[in-house]
Amino acid sequence: MIQGLAILSFSFLLGMWSGELLGSWLGINANVGGVGFAMIFLLLSKEYLSKKGWWKSDLEFGIEFWNKLYIPVVIAMAASLNVKSALSSGTLAILAGIIPVFLAFWVFKILIKNLPSSHE
Amino acid sequence: MNELTQVLDKNGLIVAFLLVGLLTWLTDLFSKKVLKSRIPGSAIAIFLALFFGYLGGVVAGGEKGLADINLFKGLSVLGGSMFRDFAIVATAIGASFLLIRKSGLLGLISLILGIAVFFISGVALAWVMGYRDAVSLCTIGAGACTYIVGPVTGGALGASSEVIALSIGTGVVKTIAVTIFTPIFAKKIGLESPGSAMAFGGIMGTSSGVAAGLAATDPKLVPYGAVTATFYTGLGCLVCPSLFYLLISALLS
Helix, strand or coil: CHHHHHHHHHHHHHHHHHHHHHHHHCCCCCCCCHHHHHHHHHHHHHHHHHHHCCCCHHHHHHHHHHHHCHHHHHHHHHHCCCHHHHHHCCHHHHHHHHHHHHHHHHHHHHHHHHCHHHCC | CHHHHHHHHHCHHHHHHHHHHHHHHHHHHHHHHCCCCCCCHHHHHHHHHHHHHHHHHHHHCCCCHHHHCHHHCHHHHHCCHHHHHHHHHHHHHHCCHHHHHHCHHHHHHHHHHHHHHHHHHHHHHHHHCCCCCHHHHHHHHHHHHCCCHHHHHHHHHCCCHHHHHHHHHHHHHHHHHHHHHHHHHCCCCCCCCHHHHHHHHHHHCCHHHHHHHHHHHCHHHHHHHHHHHHHHHHHHHHHHHHHHHHHHHHHHC
16 A cells, blocks of 8 residues: 555656756746646556556555545635635626636637547 | 643644545535435535635635634645645546547647636736736736736736735636536536546646536546646746736737
8 A cells, every 4th residue: 555655656756846847947936737747657657567567456545545535635625715815806806717717618618629539 | 622622723634534524425415315416415515615715714814714713724734735736646547648648739739728718818807997007917817827827927027916916816716616617517518528628627727626626527537637737827827927928018019
């Protein structure tokens, strides 16, 4: 179990580091795609270890636990967002926070319709 | 009683586990028995959590919603960016690398499209509400991307603190809007496959909103949406204070 968690942690740290490096290379003070890189490292590690025959279901359990914990984390996050100040920071914040989202839903619908390859 | 408060105070994270566990247990029950599973329990739980976050803000007046009340402070640890990102990465274990690679181009297109849509409409709305200087317009437009891109852009351009606060507020409203509306519109807009989830993550951008919205729609789609959304904030921080600012100031003069 703990080995699986270690693989997850390793991928996470490596990915975050790549994100920071890419950010500073681009000259901005932000992590660019750290989570994405970490996910790719995790998938690559799994692929490599499976090929070697070292991947066991026990390893996966340590990762699966965090996978399942994901929704509870999101719930905790939602409860600790600054909802009140977001709603009270004025009409513009509410309009500029909501209207573009609807626009983006519409753009998404058009994009998906015109790129049927994504329907797999 | 004093001893209990002490225990709860010392073990905030554990209290958060208990609270979230209780909440999901109740919402799952409610979803199954009352709504016949038409709305997933997790969607109700996330929505309720937002509502509690609002109440927490009203009662405590802080910046962390419910987590500003001492008893609930562990929620900001459990829901903090470290656990959030760690758990998102763990969801990749259920994703297929092949699918991600195949949808790479779609993801890239959607990222560029997404940042442009949010920035332009944010700027347009700020213009309508009476802002005329390029710095404020740009900062609010960036805030419409995410609540991180807004202050980063505002800081880089030297925007006033009210405008920066406004851009953060805009970004948080966006996160909440994406969380709430994603499960409602998912079927209507064709958000049902891993590929479309990747495009969705790229267009919507806000990692927390996309992740929460997809979790409420179909947890299997979360890793695909997250893998593209994670590039959005970084890309936004890159283009908003530079390329987009130059374009806006060129348009204004």
